[in-house]
Amino acid sequence: MTARTTRTIMSETSAIAPRAQALKMFDGPVTDESLRRFLEGIPGVDAVGLEQRAAALGTRSIKTTSKAWAIDTIISMIDLTTLEGADTPGKVRSLVGKALTPDPSDASCPRPAAVCVYGDMVGTVIDALGSAHGEISVAAVATAFPSGRATLSVKLADTAEAVAAGADEIDMVIDRGAFLSGRYRQVFDEIVSVKRACLREDGSAAHLKVILETGELTTYDNVRRASWLAILAGADFIKTSTGKVSPAATLPVTLLMLEVVRDWHRLTGEKIGVKPAGGIRTSKDAIKFLVTVAETCGEEWLSPELFRFGASSLLNDMLLQRQKLRTGHYSGPDYVTID
Known part of the structure; x- marks a missing residue:
């Protein structure tokens, strides 16, 4: 692509209307x-207060009946994920099989919200889901x-191809280098452009989750600014991480992002979703996130439409805990599939 073509695309995307608000x-x-003035004018994060609040929420106890509800709710919020270079159609079909029947011994077990894959595997997932899509x-x-290291034209083609293949949701990554360099308008325009690429021919659109990769943003202040920027540009969800960078989804960072979503809702009436991804592997940890959602944004956010877990191994522990509540004893790891 020539520099002239790139400039033309950027010029065109600058004219796209961002979120009306x-x-x-x-x-x-x-x-x-205007972006710099707004984002850099946001009050700084009280790191000590944020971490203390997250720690306090993490100590809340859950009774047995509430725990059963929490486990089923968490399962219904999982984006069951495989994002490896070694992914094969067979592995993806196996993952879809697990999504369709999480616990073969219990038909009442809920299904996860989504199966998340690379764009070239979208067709395989759709075929395997059949009528459950x-x-x-x-x-x-x-x-x-x-990494997000590509030209805008490549990013838009990547998105458009996945949508054309039938993807219901797109998880995009922001250009962290641009954000950390203070090029907020570039990041804003890219999100707006990807949002447009989510449009289908029939006028509907795939939901857009914007990954901030909070482990690379370094500070809580940057996480707060990036959250506001993504929402302003049209994100339907803001997501913590790719799962490829450490630290990934931490409770303080997720709490901070939930506070931004809460404040946006109070300001505009619009509801934005949040998705922590990476490093959440046990029911004990997942329940802490669920409590944090309820205490920060309210119980209406306790649904797959507004909160997700990006995970691959979390479902196994949820199933073992669910079996424990049903049978009174723990099952061994051979009672769930190997991912």
């Missing part, structure tokens, strides 16, 4: 100056996941 908030076009969504990572 952003225009109202800035009282006019979104510019580098709709109950279980198909999510695809895009925009040169996980």
Whole structure:
């Protein structure tokens, strides 16, 4: 692609209307100056207070009946994920089989919200889901996941191909280098452009999850600014991590992102989802996140439409805990599939 073509694309995307509320908030076009003034004017995060609040929420106890409900709710919020270079159609079909029947010994077990794969595997997931496609969504990572190091044209083609293949949801990554360099308008325009690439021919659109990769943003202040930026640009969900960078989803970072979503809802009435991804492997940890959601945004966020877990191994522990509540004893690891 020539430099002229790239400039033309950027010029065209600059004219795309971002989230309507952003225009109202800035009282006019979104510019580098207005974005910088807004984002850098956001009050700094009280790191000690944030971490203390997260720690306190993590100590809440859950009674047996509530725990049973929590386990089923968490299972229904999982994006069952495989994002490896060694993924094969057979491995993906096996993962879909697990999504369709998480616990063969108990037909009442809920299904996860989505199966998340690379874009070239979308068709395989759809074929394997059959009539269950709709109950279980198909999510695809895009925009040169996980690094985000590619030209805009490549990122848009990556997104458009996944949507054309039938993806219901797109998980994009922001350009962390641009964000950390203070090029907020570039990041904003890319999100707006990817949002447009999520449009289908029939006028509907795939939901857009924007991955901040919080482990590379370094500070809580940057996480807060990136969350606001993504929402202003049109994110349907804000997501912590790719799962490829450590630290991934931590409770304090997720709490901070939930606070941004709560504040946006109070300001505009719009509901934005949150997705922690990476490193959440046990029911004990997942329940802490569930409590944090309820205490921060309210119980209406306790649904797959507004909260997800990006995970591959979490489902196994949830199934073992669920079997324990049902039978009174723990099953061995051979009672669940090997991922």
